Amino acid sequence: MEDHGGMSLLRDGVPLLGFALVFVLIFRRLGLGATLGFLVAGALVGPHVLGLVGDAEGKLGIAELGIALLLFLVGLELSPSRLWRLRKDIFGLGLLQVVLCGLAISGIVLLGTSFSVEAAFALGLPLALSSTAQVLPMLQSAGRMRTPFGERAFAILLFQDLSLIPLITITAAMSRNPADAGGTPGWLLGLYTLAAVLGLILAGRYLLRPLFRLIGNLGEREMFVFAGLFTVIAASALMEWLGVSAALGAFVAGVMLADSPYRHELEADVEPFRSILLGLFFLAVGMTLNLNAIAERPFFVAGMAVALIAAKTVIIMGIAMLFGMKRRAAFALGLLLSQGGEFGFVLFAQAQAAYLVTGEAASLFGAIVTLSMATTPFLMMLTQNLRVDGEAAPGEEREGPQHDGSNAIVVGYGRFGQTVAQMLMGQGIPVTLIDTDVEMIDVAGDFGSKVYYGDGTRIDLLRLAGAADAELILFCQDGDKLDTEAIEAIHHAFPQASIFVRAYDRRSIIKLKGAPVTGIVREVLESAIAMARKAMEAVGVDHMEIEKTEAEYRRRDSARLKIQRDTGDLRAARETMFSTEALAAALVDDIEKTG
Template sequence: MSEGAHATAGLLRDMVPMFGFALVFVLIFRRLGLGATLGYLVAGAVVGPQLLGLVGGAETKMEFSELGITLLLFLVGLELNPSRLWRMKQDILGLGLLQVVLCGLAIAAIIGFGAKFSVAAAFALGLPLALSSTAQVLPMLQSAGRLRTPFGERAFSILLFQDLSIVPMITIIAAMSRNPADATGPPGWVLFVYTVAAIVGLVLAGRFLLRPLFRLIGNLGEREMFVFAGLFTVIASSAIMQMLGLSTALGAFIAGMMLADSPYRHELEADVEPFRSILLGLFFVTVGMTLDLTAIAERPLFVAAMALALVATKALVIFLIGIAFRMSWRGALALGLLLSQGGEFGFVLFAQAQNAWLIEPQAASLFGAIVTLSMATTPFLMMATRRMRAEPIVQEEREGPTADGSNAIIVGYGRFGQTVAQMLLAQGIAVTLVDTDIEMIDVAGEFGAKVYYGDGTRVDLLRQAGAGEAELILFCMDGDRVDAELVEAVHEAFPNAAIFVRAFDRRQLLKLRGSPTRGVVRELIESAIRMAREAMAAVGVDEEEIRRTEDLYRARDRERLKIQFESGDIRAARDTMIVTPRNLRDTLGEDCG
């Protein structure tokens, strides 16, 4: 067997216990409400050389699995178009800069005075510890649905600045280096120039190369090419940054940001997400494998004390910064606890410090263990402080729902829900209104509408609102939170109620296919058809032609949805779309033929 075949066989053998143990531990930790990250870390520690020794070569696997971080930043970039990023500039340059500088100096002082390290070693260790775990925090924000909220944007602003600060930190470590070989490396101002040039180059490539490329692939209708092109975009942008000695994750983020306002954003998200999930999980497994349990066993009190000091210092400093930026104390506390851990880039910077002869290999192992232990504390801290961080609800003003004999329950009292509610009330159908928007509830009260506070996607709250006796349950919320699983659960709990859902787009319609709904309405289709009718009338099209055009569109739309339901592919039946000016009689003739 050739050397390459041996390497492939060895990799496959290693992947079996890695994925197997990860699957078991993640299921257990998810069940306990502790999050997937901690499960991956424990799985890596168990299969690694320190315990069972089932897998070796963690460093090699980490180089590959770090692609998970770059894919994560690419997906985040897809969510942030340049205009939105510009709107966040104050938080990025204000919150982010203060957090990195103040946390870095505070932790360096603790290491220098408390652990008796030299000034250079204290800075080489303290500054990297100011960075938080992007790979841990962003999935937590995404799963909680808070990434696009003001709180999530502030957390992301800090994480983005941390990623930008990696270049200056590498420069600082290189400037303090005692290794003669580092004297030949590029000076800090050269790295800064590289960074600016790389960002400008990626921005131009995104506008003049990536968009035409994806437009061409979209016209061809090849779904596999979207997957290939998405991965190529991430890998190429990261490789360019790596060749320049810069942050690979930053390159992926910029590539994603350049495609954020393109029509292919959703397609790219769907294609890249599975790879991101797998590689990010593999990254945390390899981090667990590199955990030096022997070093921890030799100095357990030092590791525990430093991890506690790290978490407490960062949480306190970020809390005070949040208060200074006029956040509520609960929001500032949540931000501090969420970002209190060390980050994955700490491992990279510790290696840089070791190569620069600023710290011993044993110190790099110890502080790697401290970072890992601090990451393990975050799920526990967020769980333990959940009630403390929750904004209080004044029960006299915003009470939960009660069963009042209404025949319909409307979940979501925004623009859509208000129209539905008024029409049902006009017919004499009593409704119970439920929403979670405190401000909207108060405004509705000023107009005489009684809206109860609560999450209407919870079966127990619907039961409390009287769903067991209601004939109608109507989900009218913004976004695409309602899926087939939720509808199945509600139907099983309240089989006598007809369920109606407001769908955000065709993608949500596909998610709801086969679910026991009485009706699903796309939120904008009727108003769009109404505008098109009025536009045609304004340019002289007669009423009969307008009616026939509407009938044609509706028929094609129904046919396209039917094919998409059957195939499960949002890109199916693209040929039924009308994308160029057509003669109506010719089009009708084609349909008849």
């Protein structure tokens, strides 16, 4: 019976996704991270164990788009202000870590094997990189991202992500592949790459930003997804056509949009595709691991994993102490980053394609990376007493969230939101601004305010904007878009944040009955009271009478609103209102009393 492609995809998808679901849940539960779960699931369903799924190489080719999307998202994080704030740690601590660890581990590989110098570098340099996919979730779950310790770990990981591009270039320069040898000369390839990068930057400014602006005006979220994926694939395809790493194109595409108003919207839309394809990538890597070769040399794999962990821990600890970290904190940083990382699998595949190492060697060193990743959670637990003082030193925790500078998130930057945001900024509170009005975003930029495009009621977009660390979330947009269910979901996702809502009218307030909000403000109440006060002053009403009238109005209005919210009836407690009928009745009473 003919095996149609669609049927084959469905047949392979069931065991792949089923095993991935089970093992990721188990490994997450054990605190070992999702990456190891994907690798083990792939190894089990692959040809060397159960043989349930084939064509690992084909799946790996498709899944490499996940790496491109990962680098695109890394590029989106590189806003100039963040780079400048972390510049010393990124380009000092990070550079020294990659260079010194890479050289040391390459030396260990050269001494412990019979590989050539080129092969030792092709295998040793990638082992200097740590697992961003494993370390960042560990920092976030421990509440360490906001500390100097967490920021230094992030800075090193960020430089490691950036170093993937030069490491791929180094591997290509050492290539023994005849096809590579007969290719474009290195100096000309460098010029092509530089021209492509400049072209992508110009395309970002003069083509992509107007495109996203047009899509924003249309309000079509699906088109943002298409445009984001098109940007990544087109930039990657351009670099691949030039014979350079496709990942470089995706990274440049991210950087050129990092300072655009559409950054958070793009992150929220691309992230699900990145997660799925990156998971498929690790599944395919697990399928390609030659477990027979690993079983033949288990002591070599274990010994090299121990050497990798020890070398990286000692070197990172030493560098961190040079940069002013205390001994225990430096030791904790070294252990946290001691494992190999997911980009090692990418670089091993590049080395194999360049004929620098065999497939057996790539599988062996892939197993070394996997084993080192598995040890990190256990090492952190076992050494807790040795590093706790340094990792949680008094005064290390910063005051207020440091997520790209947002202590407060203001959703809606119209007339109302501008006043709220400017007053918060006047108190020195960092604010992240979100709106969907493209025209207003452009005008705000002319006045020096950075407003990000996106629907600020979406939890995924709020999380990317820093809501997990924010102390305030203020909904200042026009209209009647929020209800109790939406606010409850946002409060559940970000329980540490106080939520304030601008209500359109009394109906909006009734609609938010029972919502976990810190405060609700009716948008025209205070300005209307201010005008009434000025009007009474203009006709000569005594100041004390004005104060008395305002206080009585506020008392009645508050009491009536409470009854309306409790009953859900807008007409409830009408008799408490000041009205023409009530005024006429009061005049009649006054006339009767005076005779």
